[in-house]
Amino acid sequence: MKEKQTHSITLESTCKITDEICLPDTKLPRVVIVGGGFAGLALVEKLKHKEVQVVLLDKNNFHQFQPLLYQVATSALEPDSIVFPFRKQINGYKNVFFRLAEVEEIQPDSNTILTNKGSVSYDYLVLATGTTTNFFGMDSVAENSLGMKDIRDSLNIRHMMLQNLEQAAITCDDKERDALTNFVIVGGGPAGVEMAGALAEFCKYILPKDYPEYPSSIMNIYLIEAIDELLSTMSDKASSKTLKYLEDLNVKVLLNEAVSNYDGKEVTTISGKTILAKNLIWTAGVKGQFPNGIDEKHIVRGNRIKTDANLKVEGYENIFAIGDIAALISEERPKGHPQVAQAAIQQGKYLGNSILNLINNKPTQPFEYKDKGALATVGKRKAVADLGKFKFAGYFAWLLWSVVHLMAISGFRNRLMVGFNWAVSYFTYEKSNRLIIRNFKPKSLINNTEE
Structure with a gap:
């Protein structure tokens, strides 16, 4: 009993027991960060050990390394290789506190946000909530396909793929078998290209060993790009190099083509083509996601939040947006900065310095993005790289891609796991994670069951 009383006194001395989320009392300015992606974590790193209280809110308790989601989807990596707990990340940061909550509404007049777990007050609010899959209003496609924006999507793709391949071995219906073994990827950006390359290598090296009852040629992979x-x-x-690499892997690339409908069994394109397929992976677009409370006049194309040159949300004095949802529009960048990790990280670091300057009444400089180049891999040992004036492709580009991504992963253990898996795969093409842990059901079937 005595120990319980002591604990209660300690709790009450540091927290207010109300509908607010419990946080230590402080006289320091409170910076609330919504979202623990690349931008949010870069900001946390800049503000750690500073004279501010930092509160990180996220609906997940982990950071996920999105550039490698496709490798989880194709059984090359286990999910815990590319996710890292926030609490482990901030361990030792005395001024940083994580709370598992989903922010639902911003109330700028009272400097308060409402979450599904209670309210939080702030002195400075930073929105770093990222994006979600954009199906461009095509409900049938959204209902029957899978996006690839978080770790759950990757696991759903993996289970869908493996279940359909197993079902293809069972059925005697040739048309059904074709639908089960045909894969359609929509979107020719880095995510779509890397997914297509990984699936093609799965088809070439894994399928003949695991499913000797039918030839690997039965698995067709289509990549559809609208431009x-x-x-x-x-x-x-x-x-052009990427196109050649994919065609060498027998990926059927359809350019100047777009999907108009998908019913779960057949893909229809705007030109009238039809593809029989029970596997459709959508990487063709994203849109911003953030809580209610931001005036609609500050929302621009792609559901992004318009900011000024200091990443401050237009119309607000102490609300900022960084990462994929931030649209810093200028003459040089009429569409804002690219929605990539390096832009998000740079914005997070910049804003950390900027907020500290604001607190100390020092001037702030406008954000300047430094493009460090772009990389994309197309299967093993093939990649493309644009690094300023240097543009190259092939094995060296793939090595560079591997090193850059490996070093960017959070946590030594995770780097070790990914590096080991890549080393094994490099010499054997083996993917040891082909396990169906749970039954996957398409959203359309779940919704019909609920009805």
Whole structure:
């Protein structure tokens, strides 16, 4: 009893027991960061051990390394290799506190945010909530396909793929078998290209060993892109090399083509083509996601939040946006900065310094993005790289891609796990994680069951 009383006194001395989320009392300015992606964590790193109280809110208790989601989806990596707990990340940061909560509404007039777990007050609010899959209003596609934006999506893709391959071995219906073994990827950006390459190598090296009852040629992979080139944000050389690498892997690339409908069994394109497929992976677009409370006049194309040159949300004095949801529009960048990890990290670091300057009444400089180049891999030992004036492709580009991504992963253990898996795969093409842990059901089937 005595120990319980002591604990209660300690709790009450540091927290207010109300509908607020419990946080230590402080006289320091409170910076609330919503979202623990690349931008949010870069900001945390800048503000650690500073004279501010930092509160990180996220609906997950982990950071996920999104550039390698496709490797989880294709059984090359286990999910715990590319996720890292926030509490482990901030261990030892005395002024940083994590709370597992989903922010639902911002109330700027009272400097308060409402979450599904209670309210939190702030002196400075930073929105770093990232993006979600954009199906561009096509409900049937959203209902029957899978995006690839978080670790759960990757596991759903993995289980869908393995279940359908197993079912293909069972059925005697040739048409059904074709649908189960055909894969359609929509979107020719880095995510779509890397997914197509990984699936093609799965088809080439894994399928013949695991499923000797039918030839690997039965598994067809289609990559559909609405414009006339792949990797449109990279150089023409990168685009043409990528196309060649994919075609060498027998990926059927359809350029100047777009999906108009998908019912779970058949893909229809705007030109009238039809593809029989029970596997559709959508990487064709994203849109910003953030809580209610931001005036609609500050929301621009892609559901992004318009900011000034200091990443401050237009119309607000102490609300900022960074990462994929931030749209810093200028003459040089009429669409804002690219929605990539390096831009998010740079914005997070910049804003950390900027907020400290604001607190100390020092002037702030406008954000300047430094483009460090772009990389994309197309299967093993093949990649493309645009690094300023240097544009190259092939084995060296793949080595560079591997080193850059390996070093960017959070946590030594995770780097070790990924590096070991890559080393094994490099020499054997083996993927040891082909396990169906749980039954995957498409959203359309779940919704029909609920009805």
